[in-house]
Amino acid sequence: MRSTFIAGVAVVLAASTAAAQEVTLRAVSSFAEGTEFSKNFERFIEKVNADGKGLIKINYIGGPRAVPPFEVGNAVRTRVVDIANVTGAFYTNLMPEADGFKLNGKPMNEQRQNGTWEYINQLHNQKLNSYYLARQFHNVPFHIYLNKKIDKIDFSGLKIRVTPVYRDVVEALGGTPITTAPGEVYTALERGVADGYGWPVTGIFDLGWDKVTKFRMEPPFYSVEVNVLVNLDSWKALNDAQRKVLSDAALWLEGLDSEKVAVIKAERERQAAAGIQALDFGPAASKAFLDRANDVAWQSVIKRAPESGPKLRQLAGN
Ligand code: 173
Numbered sequence: 105m106r107s108t109f110i111a112g113v114a115v116v117l118a119a120s121t122a123a124a125q126e127v128t129l130r131a132v133s134s135f136a137e138g139t140e141f142s143k144n145f146e147r148f149i150e151k152v153n154a155d156g157k158g159l160i161k162i163n164y165i166g167g168p169r170a171v172p173p174f175e176v177g178n179a180v181r182t183r184v185v186d187i188a189n190v191t192g193a194f195y196t197n198l199m200p201e202a203d204g205f206k207l208n209g210k211p212m213n214e215q216r217q218n219g220t221w222e223y224i225n226q227l228h229n230q231k232l233n234s235y236y237l238a239r240q241f242h243n244v245p246f247h248i249y250l251n252k253k254i255d256k257i258d259f260s261g262l263k264i265r266v267t268p269v270y271r272d273v274v275e276a277l278g279g280t281p282i283t284t285a286p287g288e289v290y291t292a293l294e295r296g297v298a299d300g301y302g303w304p305v306t307g308i309f310d311l312g313w314d315k316v317t318k319f320r321m322e323p324p325f326y327s328v329e330v331n332v333l334v335n336l337d338s339w340k341a342l343n344d345a346q347r348k349v350l351s352d353a354a355l356w357l358e359g360l361d362s363e364k365v366a367v368i369k370a371e372r373e374r375q376a377a378a379g380i381q382a383l384d385f386g387p388a389a390s391k392a393f394l395d396r397a398n399d400v401a402w403q404s405v406i407k408r409a410p411e412s413g414p415k416l417r418q419l420a421g422n
Pocket residue numbers: 141191193266267268269285286302303304328329330
């Protein structure tokens with residue numbers, strides 16, 4: 105009797121000490137493992153696991169084979185996972201204004217100082233039950249890639265693969281948008297279901313799209329945003345030291361954006377070497393396109409999010 109009691113106390117003590125020592129968080133990415141928009145998140149995980157030894161550990165479940173891209177936001181909201189690497193474009197069903205994050209290309213140190221991070225964190229707390237730990241790729245733009253040559257910036261008669269990032273601008277310029285996850289882009293192009301697609305300037309080689317891509321339309325537009333979100337209950341359950349490991353690694357992760365200047369230059373050269381031709385219609389047409397792209401996107405965000413849309417626009421300053 106007495107010995108059972110002592111053993112019981114010992115078990116409880118061992119369990120609580122272990123909990124205070126190291127917590128394990130489950131992570132997924134909305135992009136394929138090892139590809140451009142997962143790579144830095146994977147480096148972040150390695151850093152957390154090294155710096156947080158004995159305190160916090162991230163168990164990386166993987167990419168879209170684990171959770172479909174458009175369900176990752178909901179998975180972090182409901183704590184099916186604790187941490188996710190995901191673009192706002194993939195959770196506009198839960199947070200329509202997430203489509204507006206692409207319209208802010210200011211460096212994250214500036215966004216953290218001028219209240220943007222805090223405001224977007226509040227939106228995530230409220231609508232996604234999550235903590236907005238980091239935003240990556242502020243300095244990486246998007247393009248429209250095409251397989252049919254156009255002689256002006258007009259998508260009439262073209263079917264273009266989109267996500268919410270490109271939908272409004274494709275429609276505004278007369279194209280027919282077709283929404284797919286990244287995993288379906290190759291097949292859509294190969295079968296001619298799509299005549300083109302939206303994607304950042306980087307990453308088209310990862311899934312072999314160079315083999316099914318003829319043109320990259322200029323100019324580059326918007327700003328990629330891929331966020332690291334932590335389920336809010338998981339975040340609150342951490343102690344200060346554990347949160348500090350994540351927060352420090354988050355700032356380090358945002359700093360990796362500085363590498364992208366060289367990566368973008370190399371990627372454009374690699375596309376040219378692969379025979380992908382730039383379609384450039386000159387400064388006037390480019391400016392008209394950028395103005396239109398900006399206008400239609402803000403209109404759409406503000407229509408769907410009448411309160412937070414204008415606030416996001418004011419913070420973005422465009
Ligand atoms: O094209 C996409 O799938 C998309 O919206 C996106 C967003 C951020 C990074 C890469 C792709």
